[in-house]
Amino acid sequence: xxxxxxxSAYGYEQTKALAFTQYGEPKxxxxxxxxxxxxxxxxxxxxxxxxxxxxPADINQIQGVYPSRPTFSTTLGAPEPTAVGGNEGVAxxxxxxxxxxxxxxxxxxxxxxxxxxxxxxxxxxxVENLVRITDKxxxxxxxxxxxxxxxxxxxxxxxxxxxxNPDKNDWFIQNGANSGxxxxxxxxxxxxxxxxxNIIRARADEAETERTKNELLALGADIVITDAEAQSREFRSxxxxxxxxxxxxxxxALNCVxxxxxxxxxxxxxxxxxxxxxxxxxxxPVSVPxxxxxxxxxxxxxxxxxxxxxxxxxxxxxxxxHVLQLTREKKFVDVPVSETRWDYETKGETLIEAxxxxxxxxxxxxxxxxxxxx
Amino acid sequence: xxxxxxxSAYGYEQTKALAFTQYGEPKxxxxxxxxxxxxxxxxxxxxxxxxxxxxPADINQIQGVYPSRPTFSTTLGAPEPTAVGGNEGVAxxxxxxxxxxxxxxxxxxxxxxxxxxxxxxxxxxxVENLVRITDKxxxxxxxxxxxxxxxxxxxxxxxxxxxxNPDKNDWFIQNGANSGxxxxxxxxxxxxxxxxxNIIRARADEAETERTKNELLALGADIVITDAEAQSREFRSxxxxxxxxxxxxxxxALNCVxxxxxxxxxxxxxxxxxxxxxxxxxxxPVSVPxxxxxxxxxxxxxxxxxxxxxxxxxxxxxxxxHVLQLTREKKFVDVPVSETRWDYETKGETLIEAxxxxxxxxxxxxxxxxxxxx
Numbered sequence: 001x002x003x004x005x006x007x008s009a010y011g012y013e014q015t016k017a018l019a020f021t022q023y024g025e026p027k028x029x030x031x032x033x034x035x036x037x038x039x040x041x042x043x044x045x046x047x048x049x050x051x052x053x054x055x056p057a058d059i060n061q062i063q064g065v066y067p068s069r070p071t072f073s074t075t076l077g078a079p080e081p082t083a084v085g086g087n088e089g090v091a092x093x094x095x096x097x098x099x100x101x102x103x104x105x106x107x108x109x110x111x112x113x114x115x116x117x118x119x120x121x122x123x124x125x126x127v128e129n130l131v132r133i134t135d136k137x138x139x140x141x142x143x144x145x146x147x148x149x150x151x152x153x154x155x156x157x158x159x160x161x162x163x164x165n166p167d168k169n170d171w172f173i174q175n176g177a178n179s180g181x182x183x184x185x186x187x188x189x190x191x192x193x194x195x196x197x198n199i200i201r202a203r204a205d206e207a208e209t210e211r212t213k214n215e216l217l218a219l220g221a222d223i224v225i226t227d228a229e230a231q232s233r234e235f236r237s238x239x240x241x242x243x244x245x246x247x248x249x250x251x252x253a254l255n256c257v258x259x260x261x262x263x264x265x266x267x268x269x270x271x272x273x274x275x276x277x278x279x280x281x282x283x284x285p286v287s288v289p290x291x292x293x294x295x296x297x298x299x300x301x302x303x304x305x306x307x308x309x310x311x312x313x314x315x316x317x318x319x320x321x322h323v324l325q326l327t328r329e330k331k332f333v334d335v336p337v338s339e340t341r342w343d344y345e346t347k348g349e350t351l352i353e354a355x356x357x358x359x360x361x362x363x364x365x366x367x368x369x370x371x372x373x374x
Numbered sequence: 375x376x377x378x379x380x381x382s383a384y385g386y387e388q389t390k391a392l393a394f395t396q397y398g399e400p401k402x403x404x405x406x407x408x409x410x411x412x413x414x415x416x417x418x419x420x421x422x423x424x425x426x427x428x429x430p431a432d433i434n435q436i437q438g439v440y441p442s443r444p445t446f447s448t449t450l451g452a453p454e455p456t457a458v459g460g461n462e463g464v465a466x467x468x469x470x471x472x473x474x475x476x477x478x479x480x481x482x483x484x485x486x487x488x489x490x491x492x493x494x495x496x497x498x499x500x501v502e503n504l505v506r507i508t509d510k511x512x513x514x515x516x517x518x519x520x521x522x523x524x525x526x527x528x529x530x531x532x533x534x535x536x537x538x539n540p541d542k543n544d545w546f547i548q549n550g551a552n553s554g555x556x557x558x559x560x561x562x563x564x565x566x567x568x569x570x571x572n573i574i575r576a577r578a579d580e581a582e583t584e585r586t587k588n589e590l591l592a593l594g595a596d597i598v599i600t601d602a603e604a605q606s607r608e609f610r611s612x613x614x615x616x617x618x619x620x621x622x623x624x625x626x627a628l629n630c631v632x633x634x635x636x637x638x639x640x641x642x643x644x645x646x647x648x649x650x651x652x653x654x655x656x657x658x659p660v661s662v663p664x665x666x667x668x669x670x671x672x673x674x675x676x677x678x679x680x681x682x683x684x685x686x687x688x689x690x691x692x693x694x695x696h697v698l699q700l701t702r703e704k705k706f707v708d709v710p711v712s713e714t715r716w717d718y719e720t721k722g723e724t725l726i727e728a729x730x731x732x733x734x735x736x737x738x739x740x741x742x743x744x745x746x747x748x
Contacts, residue, residue: 277668291441295441
């Protein structure tokens with residue numbers, strides 16, 4: 001945290017940002033942009049980023065297919081309106097203007113809303129855009145920088161779409177269980193008394209599938225199966241076996257995949273349960289049989305943590321604090337990450353490759369920029 | 375209401391019931407069954423039916439494809455377990471046993487739950503199965519006998535899935551607008567301040583389509599269009615026009631059809647609105663795009679008035695009373711009916727034809743058995 005600063009002759013921060021001026025594939029439109037930031041004055045704070053993840057939604061945003069648009073502005077000193085990639089991250093306060101209250105040098109902050117642009121070494125902003133981390137004890141930048149989106153998504157879906165006091169025999173089921181949200185749901189569900197049936201995509205390499213299963217079991221998953229197993233004829237009777245002949249109920253389904261796999265999940269739910277969709281990795285729609293809706297009262301909802309955070313800013317801050325508290329107590333383990341170090345000298349192509357790599361095939365762990373000597 | 379009674383030498387009520395011993399097509403499995411009922415004693419009441427509608431769900435129940443099963447019993451005096459068709463209806467109390475409180479001769483009653491079997495001239499039962507109509511002033515048997523299912527369905531969907539205090543510019547949209555539920559929704563919505571976009575199926579005979587449009591407009595519909603119009607490219611811009619450039623919001627969609635028509639409705643909803651499915655006339659599932667769910671927070675629920683009534687018996691009784699009150703005040707008009715009179719002498723084939731006719735093509739008005747001299 002005591003990185004060397006790169007200052008100009010006038011005390012301006014020499015900064016870099018991974019930015020774009022038009023929508024397209026990251027490798028085609030992202031450029032590493034250099035500019036400088038004057039000392040923070042009045043209501044402004046200057047931030048130095050510590051860790052910023054690369055989420056799939058960040059890629060969709062650069063492609064122009066994500067409903068939450070980035071902020072295009074000329075404040076980077078570029079000749080045309082430019083947006084900085086990335087929506088999540090943690091930064092350290094380097095300096096504060098004279099009017100700033102409640103934020104001090106050395107504080108850690110995360111972004112209140114998406115669209116801030118977190119793939120940059122530094123930023124200058126007003127404090128309305130920031131949430132201060134009240135206690136960073138025993139937490140790493142990667143832990144804090146990846147807590148806002150995936151763990152909060154899992155947290156709210158498990159609490160807001162079922163009873164917050166599950167019976168000790170209640171279950172939930174999810175697909176994409178290996179995702180950041182999936183791993184968070186397994187752990188939070190376990191803490192709150194839910195058992196879980198977890199569906200993962202079968203890999204060509206069986207040993208890889210087995211390894212993922214074991215990872216999720218170690219996190220607290222009760223059952224881990226492949227998508228093929230979930231769509232097999234035996235699935236229903238297996239569920240009955242796991243749930244003590246159906247005496248235990250599956251009360252929630254979390255879906256980030258889409259397509260017919262969702263029907264397999266919906267069919268084994270207890271009456272009056274909900275299927276919550278927060279992603280669509282297969283790009284296939286969910287086909288809902290009317291009978292499930294009418295006669296079993298199965299509801300199909302969507303969840304988008306950005307919308308929720310915008311509507312419930314205080315609850316968002318509390319949720320994040322709770323996730324960080326659980327992390328600190330080692331009750332909640334962050335996802336495996338694949339770090340890309342970003343120093344002052346790091347080349348643009350290295351950074352852009354890290355972004356593009358999120359799109360291309362499998363990578364073990366979530367991509368994160370970890371800022372070093374910037 | 376002072377029909378001649380058909381009593382046996384021992385004072386037994388000579389009664390008839392349209393009944394079946396196995397599932398199948400109504401014309402194949404329904405038989406007009408004669409039996410007799412002893413005088414009501416102890417906790418029993420004897421009922422004489424006044425009006426019993428023929429709902430499409432009644433047919434599905436006879437076909438064995440409806441989740442609410444009829445009650446098969448040997449109380450009709452038949453050699454094998456026999457079920458009586460029909461789930462809705464109004465009856466008059468003919469006599470009460472000595473232990474019966476709060477019900478008297480001459481009272482009108484409706485069934486608390488489906489599965490009672492209402493296509494019969496008489497029945498004997500305990501009062502837990504009945505809801506007493508507290509005020510039948512100015513109401514006809516057909517009005518009371520058809521109020522439990524369709525109007526209550528529309529009533530709850532309009533109240534329970536959107537704010538009960540709509541802004542005066544709020545809209546809802548529905549398909550199958552010509553159905554009993556659809557007609558009830560138009561009228562109740564209007565009373566509660568909702569404007570409505572109503573989708574009907576285009577008939578081969580254009581004059582017929584036009585006639586239906588005019589009927590719904592006369593009930594209070596703001597817009598009536600055909601399914602083809604709702605699926606046209608211009609639909610979205612037309613909705614914008616109707617809703618004052620989108621400043622007025624469409625906050626609810628009611629679906630009893632299914633298939634792609636539902637997507638046309640869902641796409642024009644305001645963020646965080648719900649699509650409520652209560653039927654599936656096209657037998658096609660609803661295909662839900664994830665983006666509508668996640669980014670627009672459009673939820674897809676089902677509604678089944680039988681389940682709701684079972685869970686909320688008091689609210690059900692109040693809802694029914696309110697519908698009847700609105701009917702009495704002429705604020706709510708019952709659906710057009712196609713009456714089949716059922717007298718002591720009426721032949722089984724006439725009655726069975728009336729049931730089968732509900733399946734075959736279009737009939738203007740809802741089929742209802744109106745009991746005469748039984």
